[in-house]
Amino acid sequence: xxxxxxTSVLLLLVTSSxxxxxxxxxxxxxxxxxxxxxxxxxxxxxxxxxSVDDTxxxxxxxxxxxxxxxxxxxxYSESVEPAQFLxxxxxxxxxxxxxxxxRSTRGVSAGQLHGYPYLALQTDYQADAAxxxxxxxxxxxxxxxxxTHDEAGHxxxxxxxxxxxxxxxxxxxxxxxxxxxxxxxxxxxxQPVGFEQQTVRRAPEGxxxxxxxASLLIPHGPGAYLPVDKETVETLAFNGAxxxxxxTMKSAGQEQSFEVETSNHEDFSGTxxxxxxxxxxxxxxxxxxxxxxxxxxxxxxxxLKQRGGRSPITFTVYNPYLNQQGPTQHVSKLTSxxxxxxxxxxxxxxxxxxxxxxxxxxxxxxxxxxxxxxxxETTRVYSKDYPRKGAAP
Numbered sequence: 537x538x539x540x541x542x543t544s545v546l547l548l549l550v551t552s553s554x555x556x557x558x559x560x561x562x563x564x565x566x567x568x569x570x571x572x573x574x575x576x577x578x579x580x581x582x583x584x585x586x587s588v589d590d591t592x593x594x595x596x597x598x599x600x601x602x603x604x605x606x607x608x609x610x611x612y613s614e615s616v617e618p619a620q621f622l623x624x625x626x627x628x629x630x631x632x633x634x635x636x637x638x639r640s641t642r643g644v645s646a647g648q649l650h651g652y653p654y655l656a657l658q659t660d661y662q663a664d665a666a667x668x669x670x671x672x673x674x675x676x677x678x679x680x681x682x683x684t685h686d687e688a689g690h691x692x693x694x695x696x697x698x699x700x701x702x703x704x705x706x707x708x709x710x711x712x713x714x715x716x717x718x719x720x721x722x723x724x725x726x727q728p729v730g731f732e733q734q735t736v737r738r739a740p741e742g743x744x745x746x747x748x749x750a751s752l753l754i755p756h757g758p759g760a761y762l763p764v765d766k767e768t769v770e771t772l773a774f775n776g777a778x779x780x781x782x783x784t785m786k787s788a789g790q791e792q793s794f795e796v797e798t799s800n801h802e803d804f805s806g807t808x809x810x811x812x813x814x815x816x817x818x819x820x821x822x823x824x825x826x827x828x829x830x831x832x833x834x835x836x837x838x839x840l841k842q843r844g845g846r847s848p849i850t851f852t853v854y855n856p857y858l859n860q861q862g863p864t865q866h867v868s869k870l871t872s873x874x875x876x877x878x879x880x881x882x883x884x885x886x887x888x889x890x891x892x893x894x895x896x897x898x899x900x901x902x903x904x905x906x907x908x909x910x911x912x913e914t915t916r917v918y919s920k921d922y923p924r925k926g927a928a929p
Contacts, residue, residue, distance in 0.1 A: 562693060653731040734830075744771075744772045768781065
């Protein structure tokens with residue numbers, strides 16, 4: 537798989553077999569736990585109380601899951617880059633064991649646990665005896681939970697325990713400002729490679745802040761994976777027009793980042809960095825015509841309901857990975873309606889094409905696009921709306 541093919545399809549991220557925990561609760565008694573600072577607390581299922589270590593700034597918790605080895609998690613109060621972090625975590629643990637003579641990563645899984653997306657890796661290794669290290673990186677608001685279980689097998693039971701753990705964890709965040717939260721799972725040729733999550737928060741003066749974070753581990757040769765971590769933050773005006781966008785994509789030591797904004801809804805300016813090279817960005821659009829991704833989706837849903845599919849529908853967005861110095865046309869053509877009332881569409885962003893299914897409101901359900909000779913599919917697996925505090929139900 538070429539880097540060109542990989543980069544081309546990653547640009548289409550707007551927002552895969554998916555690993556998911558069973559709803560059956562794990563074995564054991566309930567044990568409450570709390571970090572020394574009180575910032576984190578929760579409940580685990582275990583045969584004995586959980587062990588909490590607060591000797592450094594990142595609390596660690598370990599508990600029995602009914603196997604020879606405990607499940608151990610570290611709680612981080614700052615965001616990480618999940619794909620790169622998970623590879624580094626695996627390599628760091630095994631490199632500290634001089635007896636390890638061989639190791640092979642054989643599987644990536646991804647999913648969501650009660651709205652928290654995760655990536656997971658399994659690495660077989662040979663030391664004094666054969667072993668398997670299972671590693672999980674779970675994203676939480678403004679932080680992460682990194683977990684490991686160093687024992688072969690028990691995959692389903694470990695995931696049950698993590699599901700219960702994340703169901704009951706309390707993390708330091710203010711959900712009052714949230715408007716929506718969605719999680720998407722990403723597959724290449726029906727194999728899970730990562731996730732994307734979108735969180736929309738309310739801001740002063742009727743503005744909205746739309747944050748989208750994507751992390752993928754793309755197979756890149758036997759037992760090797762190419763990490764991709766991407767974040768885009770858009771600030772939207774009360775009418776949905778784009779006011780500011782900041783985006784960063786990192787992959788295997790390479791980085792691209794762009795930041796643009798406007799003060800009059802017409803003139804946009806900013807900077808970019810592509811693998812260490814600085815760029816200046818300047819372009820002009822008709823007043824209030826440049827939309828955020830969320831706005832374009834909502835407008836598409838409204839237009840489809842009003843006009844149907846008589847002709848292609850075009851909106852203008854900014855995607856610097858497609859065009860650094862100006863807007864990109866997002867063109868959608870209705871192919872059929874879903875039994876649920878939603879839509880199936882053929883869409884293009886510049887020269888990139890994709891097939892989508894969307895809800896009646898225009899929100900993404902699935903995206904299918906080409907990744908060189910492969911197929912990439914993005915599927916929504918979690919969605920929650922947060923009513924304004926004090927609003928009538």
